[in-house]
Structure formats: structure tokens, C-alpha cells
Amino acid sequence: MTSNAASPLIERAGIPPHRHTPARRVSVFLSQHARARLGLLLSAPLLWLGLVYIVALAALLVTAFWSVDSFTGEVSTTWTLDNFVTVFTGAVYQAVTLRTVGIALLVTIVDIVIALPIAFFMAKVASPRLRRILVIAVLMPLWASYLVKAYAWRSVLSEGGLLEWLLSPFGGQTPGYGIPAIVITLSYLWLPYVILPIYAGLERVPDSLLEASSDLGAKTGRTLVSIVLPMLWPAIIAGSIFSFSLSLGDYITVNIVGGANQLLGNLVFTNVGAANNLPLAAAIATIPIAIMVVYLTAARRSGALESL
């Protein structure tokens, strides 16, 4: 049918006949076979996803059930639950997990508190020109290396460093290396990831709603609580997922400014690097995964993910 209908067209003047190149044949084949088209389009990224995420995660989980020969450092593939028993009953792992979650929550709260006014100013107050400049300014730190920024904070927070110089006229002093330093540095590192979704969320709040609210007599606070925040909630959750999950897994910043403290990431790192106990490291690594699953489920329950 199709070829019959098409043939008169070829006769028409001005339109050159189809050339039967191999590329043309492939293109004809693909246009007629939707499934093959889809398969070709998705196979590479799906293979990548499967390899990187599913196989890597599965390998991680399986490794957690193995054990390691302490002297030769070879992993022996006999099944055991010892690693999970160690991780769930060891006081040190409980303490470190609590500390890690606490720091991740604190970093998330600090970031949201800082990001909200900045994002509001960018989206609702600033002129388009200033807005562009601010977006670039927020993105700028992302162009610099993570390590450079962490080491910069190490020197800022050191004895006689920039922070001490700034605070000493007011009788303050640097918090030194430790948990406050970790929270400050991580908050700084993840701030752009929190500002951007909140900024995008605020841009979607129509100005007309704010005007209507004020026309109906609502004061600024009332408008923020009843109009802006409910619409912004999904964006805040999205931002918090970034800062929370990134903080949960960080170990480099902790090594650089954390003093003698260790987080879950450091336990994983030392078990892979120092103790050469890959199975135990894998078992520890399941803790942040489990926490993130709980966190994402809670976020989904709250409906925040659906309106993203």
C-alpha cells in the first residue's frame, strides 16, 4: 500500500528520487520498527546504568557477606553474617552512625536556612540582570575543585588563620578542627546544590498569588507560611536530599578539617584502605544506603517527590 501511494510522488517534478544509501535503509528500517528504535536509543544508557548501579550495588551487597583472611588480605568467598553482626552490635558503629546522621541533618538545616533568603531574593526581588549575576555567583564555587575548597577551609580555620583574625577583635576564636569545622565546610560545599532547586521552586510561585494574598490583607509572614512554603516544600525536600546524602558519604572533608573525628565514610575508607577489610567496609556502606532509602521513602510519603 505505502509504496503504491508513494510512487506518484517520485514522478513529480522538483523532488529528486530517494537514493538507496545504507544510511537511508537503516533510517527507513528504524522509522518502521518503533521497538528497534527504542532499543537502540536506550541500550547504551541502560547497559551503563545496569553495570554501574545495579551490578556495582549488588557486588557491594554480596561482598558484605564474605570475609577476609587477615594476613594475606585475600577475600574468601564463604558466606557469613559476621560483618552485619559486627556493624549492628558494635558500639563504635552506632556512635559513628549517630554522629554522621546528626552532622548530615545539621548541614542540611544550615544550608536550607541560608539558601531560603538567597533564593527568595534571586527569584522575587532581584532585577533580571542581577539575577543572572547571582546565579553565576552561586554556581561559581562548583567550578573549583572540591579539595581546594576543603583545604582552603583548613587554612581559614587554623590557629592564627583568617577566621581567628576576623573574630579576635570581638573576643572570639576559631572553633579549630572538629565537628563545627566539618559542619561549616560541608555546608559551604553543598550550598549551591540547595540554593538551585529552591530558586527554581520559587520561580514557579506566581507573583499574582503573592499579590492576591496581600490584597486579601495577609501580612508578609502569613503569605510566606500559607502561600510560599507549601508550594516550595518539594523544592526544599529536593535540596535537602542533595545536602543530606552528600554529607552522609563524605570522608575527605572530615579528614582535612575534622580533627580526630570519624564519620561513616571514614570507617568505610579505613576498612578498605587501612584494614584491607572490604567485606566489613561493604557492610558499613549499607548503613548510609539504608538511611537514604528511609529518607527517600519518607519524602515520597510526604508527597514532595510527586510534585517535583
Next chain:
Amino acid sequence: MNNTARRSAIFTGLAIASVAVLTACGTTSGSSDGGSAADELGDFEGSVSILAWPGYVEDGSNDPTVDWVSAFEEQTGCTVSSKTYGTSDEAFNLMKTGGYDVIAASGDASLRLVASGEVAPVNTDLLENYDGIFDFLKEKSWNSVDGVSYGIPHGYGANLLMYNTDVFPDGLDSWSAVFDDAAANAGKVTAYDSPIYIADAAVYLMATQPDLGITNPYSLDETQLAAAVDLLKTQRASVGEYWSDYLKEIQAFETGNSVVGTTWQVIQNSVSTGNTEVVLPKEGATGWSDTWMIASKAKSPNCAYAWLDYIASPEANAQATAYFGEAPSSIAACDFRDDCEAFHAGDADYASQIWYWSTPIADCLDGRTDVKCTDYSAWATAWSEIKG
């Protein structure tokens, strides 16, 4: 086939495939051996990849006046690429990933490397400079197994106590500054970030609590390990930060964030503020005796042998060990450096007082047979608990 059936077929396929992949990844051979030593040398391959402690392989890029790699490259045509590491554990894991021809390993890594087959026996007859090495460094438990040599000794030294002279104007002579008296400088004490640091606590306990009966800091039974762990947990309250990156410790002492703690001579040499001092405390110290070893899967074994021979030659050995701040292994090296006496080079009695790093194993190193000793994995677990 309906949709559900097809989907489950796909999932079954995926599951089988991933199990196959995992099995392929997970199969590891048990203990393998490093093969046999070379009988003769062939042509140079043109490059050699070296894994070493910082300051061992200097080509002038850190300090233009510190360079013994260029001469080797000119002599042999083997281009040197090197990587440094901060702890023996890091070295051990890097070796397991492969890609290195030569490693400078301390005693707490060398035996593990031999046991896991990462390094090959070394035919010392092929090394001209082996004859010039101090006899008390040859055929030791950390560089030989069953009379088979696994490398050539490089140098040895002690883990020293470093302190800020502004804080301790009268100087220090005891590890008590970082243990029993650490609280006086709470938040400014530093310690080496590796399970092997437990041995430092054991050395201190040998002197201060003889009742524990520790005779070798690397062979601790359960009670002795618990005592060392308790000591370190108390110390933890005063520790400002643990270091494994030597640059981090240099910076911490320069800014004053750390004022007392364990160190290496090379760190003292690098601190630019001039208000630090190092001492070998009266209790004795842990230390290292390093060995150049050749990877069993070396891509450039001939260049590797050439490097081992070169770095043991009196002049190169003198340069490298002087820069790191340790005693040389070559007898004639002292002709090329003027500080040999400070490091007690060649003094076998002094050398025997340093507790060289070695890997703790279940069979007690001190000869006890009535108890099981704690092995390195127990130390690693204890180290996590100490840091808390």
C-alpha cells in the same frame, strides 16, 4: 508470550547474568606465591614504576637540589614514575591493584606482601651493591622468608617525638607527654593514624607497666592489647587530629594546631617555622627498616633490578636516606653524608633497640606458645574503636 511473562523472563535473564558477573568478580585465588627469583638480567624496558614513602624517590621536582632519580635515568635509560603513600596499609592496597614494579616496604607491609604473593624473591647475586649492606640488616624476619631474600634493605630509623619548643621550653624526654600527661595540651596532641600506632602505646607500657609482661610491642595478647587500647582511648580525648599525610602534620605544627606528637625526621626537616624539636624518648620507640622489593607481576623487572642496585649504591643510598632522615643501609654511604653518627648508622646495638614495624600475627612473635596473640585485623578493629 504475554507482557508479564516476557518481563519476568527478562528479569530472570538479568539475574542470571549478574550472578555470573559476580561469580567472575568474586573468585579469588587463595594464597599465591610470588614465583621464583630471576636468574639473569635482560635488556632494560625503558621505564620503571615505583611505589615508595615520601622522600624516597626524588627527581628534583620537590626541591631542585634533591635529585637522585635523574642520574639513574641517565645511566640506565629507565624512566622513573613514582607514587608516594602515607601508611603501610595504603601501600599494601596499592600493590594489590597492580601496576607497580618496585616498592619500598616497611616491615608491617613486607611480610603481608610476601604472603599474598605480590612480591617476588630477589636474587641478591644480581645486585652488585648487596655486599656493601650492613650484615645486621640482611636476612631479617621482615625482608626474608625461610632463608629466601625478598629485597634489599634501604634504611632504618625511629618514630620520634616532636614538640613545639614554645610550649615545652625545657624539652621532653618521655612519651608521657602524649600519654599520661597529654591532657595538659588537650586538643593539640597528634598521633599517627594507623593501627600500627598501637605498638607505640605498647612500647610506653613496656616501660611504665612491667606487670603486663609485654616483651615485644607487636605481639600482644588480649589483656595486653586491651591495656594499650585503654591508654589510647584516654589519649584520644586530648588528640586534636590524627595524621597519615605528612604534609598535614607539617602544616599543623607550623600553625600551632599540633604541639606534641609522633613524627618522622623528614617532617622535622620540613617544618619551616623553626620552633619544633625531635627526640628519641627514653622508653625507646617504634621504627622502620625498609626494604626495596620487586612486584611478582612487574612489567619491567630488569629496570626494577637496576633500581634496587642503584638505590643501594653508597652515593644514592646516602642521598635518599639523608633526605628522609634515617640511617643508611650501605656501609660506604657514610662517606657521602656527615650526619651518620646522629642516626647511629651501623651501630647494631642501637638498631636493636628500635622496635621495627612488623605485622602482628596470631602466632606470638615473642615466642610465647601458651597464648594466642592478637593479629592485625584485631588491631584494625581496635583502632576504629579508639578513634570512636
